[in-house]
Amino acid sequence: MDFDGSKTYYSPISVIAEGNWSIFPSPAEDRLHLRSTSLSKRLKGPLDYRICDAQGLVRLQGRLDPELQEIEINLRDLPAGLYVLHYQQSGAAGLLRFVKK
Numbered sequence: 001m002d003f004d005g006s007k008t009y010y011s012p013i014s015v016i017a018e019g020n021w022s023i024f025p026s027p028a029e030d031r032l033h034l035r036s037t038s039l040s041k042r043l044k045g046p047l048d049y050r051i052c053d054a055q056g057l058v059r060l061q062g063r064l065d066p067e068l069q070e071i072e073i074n075l076r077d078l079p080a081g082l083y084v085l086h087y088q089q090s091g092a093a094g095l096l097r098f099v100k101k
Contacts, residue, residue, distance in 0.1 A: 020036060021087060031076075047071075048061075049061060051084070075100055083099070
């Protein structure tokens with residue numbers, strides 16, 4: 001459920017078991033770094049992400065350039081807590097958990 005109470009249903013997608021991205025640091029303060037862990041099997045297309053809080057509400061979302069080896073996400077406006085970064089790229093998806101101080 002989104003902030004306005006609406007619901008969105010998505011079609012099935014493949015889940016990246018090992019993941020093509022890692023995040024650091026955790027706990028994070030103002031910035032979270034997203035780093036590609038796959039040089040030879042890099043997926044093509046933009047990387048869409050959503051950062052959800054512990055209640056499942058989307059707090060941040062965006063689209064990033066996949067050609068970069070490391071990406072920085074600004075967390076300055078997020079309150080302290082546990083978050084999940086959901087990402088999707090080229091029909092594959094994954095999630096990473098982190099803590100914001």
